[in-house]
Amino acid sequence: MSLPAQLPLDLGHRTAMGCEDFLVAPSNADAVAWLDRWPSWPAPALTVYGPAGCGKSHLGHVWRARSQAPIANGATLDAVDLPELLAIANAVVVEDADKVAGKPAREEALFHLYNLAREQGGHLLLLSRKAPSRWRAKLADLRSRIKGAPAVEVHAPDDALLAAVLVKLFADRQLRPGLEVISYLLTRMERSLDAARSVVAALDHASLAAHRRVTVPLAREVLAGFERHKEEEHGSGNRRPPRARLRG
Known part of the structure; x- marks a missing residue:
């Protein structure tokens, strides 16, 4: 492979407060643009999805630095005090959000958290390996909420x-x-x-x-x-x- 000498300089550069520098590239530019629109999102939630190691978590930390949002995990969301979680910054990052799917208590927790965010003018950044359309959540109200919110893919x-x-x-x-x-x-x-x-x-x-x-x-x-x-x-x-x- 022939590597252009100036290749690293061809990419945009984004400094993440409190995190390592974040490099903007075609694979993540759409997600960065959506995060830049916050808090003017058209819905209480934004889902950022893509394969393991693509940089989703790093994007979550970039947004957390701006919003001061705490980080929760979809696999344990049903064990969290949701009003208290959202009260910290009126914003929450939910990693592995797709792990709520198929678990009634977790689905109910994310549905409740979404509704709380909507009522309070807050926001959720949902990080997932799968697109929301592939979560296969059983709670119909949760499916409609998440599918009605914007989702953006981060590519490998x-x-x-x-x-x-x-x-x-x-x-x-x-x-x-x-x-x-x-x-x-x-x-x-x-x-x-x-x-x-x-x-x-x-x-x-x-x-x-x-x-x-x-x-x-x-x-x-x-x-x-x-x-x-x-x-x-x-x-x-x-x-x-x-x-x-x-x-x-």
Whole structure:
């Protein structure tokens, strides 16, 4: 793969208050535009959905920094004092919001939280792997509320975004690998922002431990280590994938 020398500079740059810098790219630009419209959303809720590692949670933290909203989780929403939760900032981030589907108590909790937000002029940012149309919630009133609110997809990061994220993560650690290292990683690592963070952290550790620069040979060793870890976990019967995987 030939990597343009100025590729990382081709993307917009968004500073997240209290969070690491956020890079705006075609894969997330629509979601960023919707967050920029807050609080002028047409409904009390906005759903941001996309695959694991696409940056949904980071977007949630960007919005949280602006709104001061607390973060809840769909898997435990039925165990939360909803009026107290919403009272903190009249806004709430709900991660894994699709996990309410099929669980009556959780569905009732999200329905109640939505209604409270509507009554009080508040807002909910719902983060989900699935589009609301695929949640298969059994509570008809909840389905109608969520489907009637806007939803925006965040796509898996493309090469341009992954390259820019890798460059930034390395820079955060005072590392300046050559573009050949970025190109090498792009063709072999899992296409997710979580994997990028794991790979850069492992390379930083390996570089310090061996007193070596971050080069393609070192990147090859680190990725091979991830692959061995994956094989060992599978061999022991643990099917949980490692945080970064080789591609191809």
